[in-house]
Amino acid sequence: MPARGTQGGGFVPPRTLVLIGPMAVGKSAIGQELAKSLALEFVDTDQKIVQKYGSIAEIFAGRGENFFRRIEAKVIADALAAGTHRPVVMSLGGGAVLDAGTAQLLADATVIHLDADLETVRGRILRGSGRPLLAEDPVERWRQLALARGPVYRALADVTLDVRTGTVDVLVRELIALLRQS
Ligand SMILES: Nc1ncnc2c1ncn2[C@@H]1O[C@H](COP(=O)(O)OP(=O)(O)O)[C@@H](O)[C@H]1O
Ligand SMILES: O=C(O)C1=C[C@@H](OP(=O)(O)O)[C@@H](O)[C@H](O)C1
Ligand SMILES: [Mg+2]
Numbered sequence: 001m002p003a004r005g006t007q008g009g010g011f012v013p014p015r016t017l018v019l020i021g022p023m024a025v026g027k028s029a030i031g032q033e034l035a036k037s038l039a040l041e042f043v044d045t046d047q048k049i050v051q052k053y054g055s056i057a058e059i060f061a062g063r064g065e066n067f068f069r070r071i072e073a074k075v076i077a078d079a080l081a082a083g084t085h086r087p088v089v090m091s092l093g094g095g096a097v098l099d100a101g102t103a104q105l106l107a108d109a110t111v112i113h114l115d116a117d118l119e120t121v122r123g124r125i126l127r128g129s130g131r132p133l134l135a136e137d138p139v140e141r142w143r144q145l146a147l148a149r150g151p152v153y154r155a156l157a158d159v160t161l162d163v164r165t166g167t168v169d170v171l172v173r174e175l176i177a178l179l180r181q182s
Contacts (some may be wrong), residue, residue, distance in 0.1 A: 008037045008038040008039070008176055009176070011038060011176055011179065011180055012038075012087075013038065013040075013087045013110060013179060014087070014110075015087055015108065015109050015110045016080060016083040016087045016088050016089075016090060016108075016109045016110070017034065017040075017087065017088075017089045017090070017109065017110050017112060017179070018080075018090045018091075018092060018106060018109045018110070018111050018112065019031045019034075019089070019090065019091045019092065019112050019114060020092055020094075020096070020097050020106075020111060020112070020113055020114070020153055020156060020157070021094065021113050021114035021115065021116070021153055021163075022094050022116065022121070022142065022145065022146040022149065022153075023093075023094040023121070023125065023129075023131055023133070023134065023142060023145070023146075024121040024124040024125050024129065024131075024142070025094075025114040025115075025116040025120065025121060025163055026114055026116075026163050026168065026171070027091040027092065027093075027094070027114055028044050028046070028047075028091045029168050030091075030114065030161075030163070030168055030171055030172060030175070031044065031089050031090065031091030032044070032089075032091070033168050033169065033172045034089050034172050034175060034176070035088070035089035037172055037173075037176065038089065038176070040086075040087060040088055040089050041083075041086075041088040041089070042088070042089050042090075042091075043079045043083075043088055043089070043090045043091070044090075044091045045072065045075045045076050045079060045090060045091070045092050045093060045096065046072075046091075046092075046093045048075045048079070049068070049071055049072060049075055052071075052075075053071060055130060056068065056093075056130060056131070056132060057130050057131075057132050057135075059071075060132035061132070065132075069095070069098075069099060072093060072095075072096050072099070072102075073096070073099045073101055073102050076090075076092060076096055076102050076105070077101070077102070077105060080105050080106075080108070080109065083109075084108075090109075094145070094149070095133070095145075095149070097149070097152050097153065097156055098149065098152060103152070103156060106156055110158050110159065110179070110182070111156045111157050111158045111159070112157070112158070112159045112160075112161060112175065112179075113153045113154065113156070113157035113159070113160045113161070114161055114163045115153075115160050115161065115162050115163065115164075116162075116163045116164050117164055118139065118142065118143055118146075119164070120163065120164045121142060122139060125138040125139065125142050126138060126139065133145065158182060159175075159178050159179060159182050161174060161175050161178060
């Protein structure tokens with residue numbers, strides 16, 4: 001096993017790498033490992049929100065989804081601005097790209113779309129995950145949201161990674177190979 005930070009083989013991305021895609025496809029898990037492999041800082045924007053405001057379920061219940069979307073857009077804008085001088089790896093929440101301002105800011109980043117299907121995520125979302133939008137009928141909700149948001153993910157993507165099969169480590173290696181070619 002290579003030492004941490006050496007698996008990228010010296011690859012230095014020219015721009016911040018931003019992972020997008022539906023809920024539970026692995027944005028947070030793959031983003032974290034990608035950052036380690038490339039020895040870059042990792043920012044999970046949902047984690048930043050939770051650190052400041054409490055759990056996402058509590059925010060949705062107490063302040064509503066619109067409030068969550070506002071702070072989400074602000075956290076992402078701040079993190080992208082901080083990454084201007086030195087690229088970072090950022091994992092967004094699945095609905096973040098629906099914000100027009102966020103979508104516009106992503107033009108300055110390399111956007112990685114993690115593409116999966118219902119079978120990939122079924123077990124993960126049925127286990128229950130604290131995602132308020134999947135609180136009721138998670139499989140059907142996931143299917144509807146993934147379908148509705150698919151065109152937005154595809155339009156923003158610079159690179160698409162099929163995450164239907166493979167461990168996180170294997171997918172990170174595949175992704176670095178794709179990024180080198182892009
Ligand atoms: N390729 C994978 N193989 C196995 N488990 C995975 C894989 N990618 C993600 N997971 C697991 O699935 C769950 C959801 O992943 P997560 O990274 O939180 O998704 P997202 O951030 O896209 O919602 C986590 O428990 C994570 O460890
Ligand atoms: O798709 C969405 O609207 C959401 C996705 C979640 O993040 P993950 O995609 O990391 O699960 C989280 O931001 C919130 O529950 C809303
Ligand atoms: Mg996540």
